[in-house]
């Protein structure tokens with residue numbers, strides 16, 4: 001199955017949000033001269049240049065998107081349970097930490113790219129609501145003369161509690177988004193949340209629209225990481241923040257040995273037993289090893305135009321949070 005292109009819009013809703021949408025861009029036209037020796041050399045160089053990796057496999061750039069699509073289409077239904085099993089719940093702590101580092105203010109417009117089943121978006125909404133409740137409690141303590149009805153009403157309005165904050169979950173995979181939307185309904189998230197089908201490399205949003213851009217465990221799967229980073233920079237408002245949670249390089253040699261053993265000997269087995277899908281989990285562990293280490297990824301973020309780029313390694317460098325600003 002071919003991956004859908006970024007311009008497809010799916011389930012995009014929410015007050016006033018249509019203004020951030022923009023049209024699809026056509027891919028650039030290229031010409032070559034295959035008849036001439038120079039043309040033939042250019043073509044063969046181009047062929048090599050358009051090769052990439054899918055885990056440890058070498059594939060053409062055109063193929064990679066479709067293969068990644070199949071992986072997440074296949075694992076979507078078991079995605080959440082697999083994450084808890086593989087990490088013994090530790091992925092939840094990493095995601096909570098991402099939110100604490102973001103520390104969103106009331107009114108924050110967040111774009112969560114490769115947002116999948118909504119883990120970052122739900123944490124964002126919870127964070128904003130908890131912040132609002134704390135503020136409300138402080139205010140209520142100072143307003144002693146309110147009736148019970150007035151107090152109850154203050155606690156009821158969910159939309160008020162978001163203070164204009166909004167999160168857009170953008171992902172290329174329909175199946176992942178479908179699970180995310182079901183979870184949102186089941187858990188009662190009604191406002192401040194939109195789901196968009198789109199490609200990190202060609203985001204279907206206007207320039208300068210978001211305060212924060214997040215991508216958690218997503219950028220590793222993108223064919224052209226540099227393009228995704230440039231798109232992140234484009235859609236952020238001046239002053240906006242880029243935050244990426246991704247697998248990284250383990251620094252401690254002993255942890256590294258154990259982690260490798262665990263990754264290659266245990267994770268694909270779990271994938272087979274729980275999700276009936278060895279290959280997708282083999283891809284997961286292989287793709288982790290192909291992803292650049294902390295310093296190299298920092299430089300890529302800087303190359304995309306971000307400033308004040310920093311990172312924090314978590315759990316011995318199994319993952320890292322990279323942060324940068326569009327200034």
Ligand SMILES: COc1cc(O)cc(C/C=C(\C)CC/C=C(\C)CC/C=C(\C)CC/C=C(\C)CC/C=C(\C)CC/C=C(\C)CC/C=C(\C)CC/C=C(\C)CC/C=C(\C)CCC=C(C)C)c1O
Pocket residue numbers: 071072075078079080082083086087088090091217255258259261262265266267280281283284315318
């Ligand atoms: C297809 O693409 C994807 C699909 C998805 O479902 C998800 C993603 C994106 C991924 C995530 C959101 C998170 C996924 C999480 C991981 C890949 C795992 C991350 C790993 C950890 C947090 C733990 C790291 C483990 C170590 C440092 C090594 C410790 C391991 C051992 C002591 C065991 C070594 C293993 C053997 C010798 C093999 C034989 C053992 C057994 C059969 C027993 C099984 C053992 C366990 C279950 C132990 C697991 C232990 C821990 C988790 C301990 C945690 C320790 C620390 C944090 C230091 C996606 O892209």
Ligand SMILES: C[S@@+](CC[C@H](N)C(=O)[O-])C[C@H]1O[C@@H](n2cnc3c(N)ncnc32)[C@H](O)[C@@H]1O
Pocket residue numbers: 068072113114115116117118119120170171172173176198199200201215216217218221222223
């Ligand atoms: C490991 S999941 C991460 C989901 C979620 N962010 C989380 O932390 O649980 C990776 C996600 O990246 C998405 N993805 C892969 N390539 C993409 C691309 N080019 N554009 C947007 N999303 C992409 C997949 O569909 C999948 O939902």
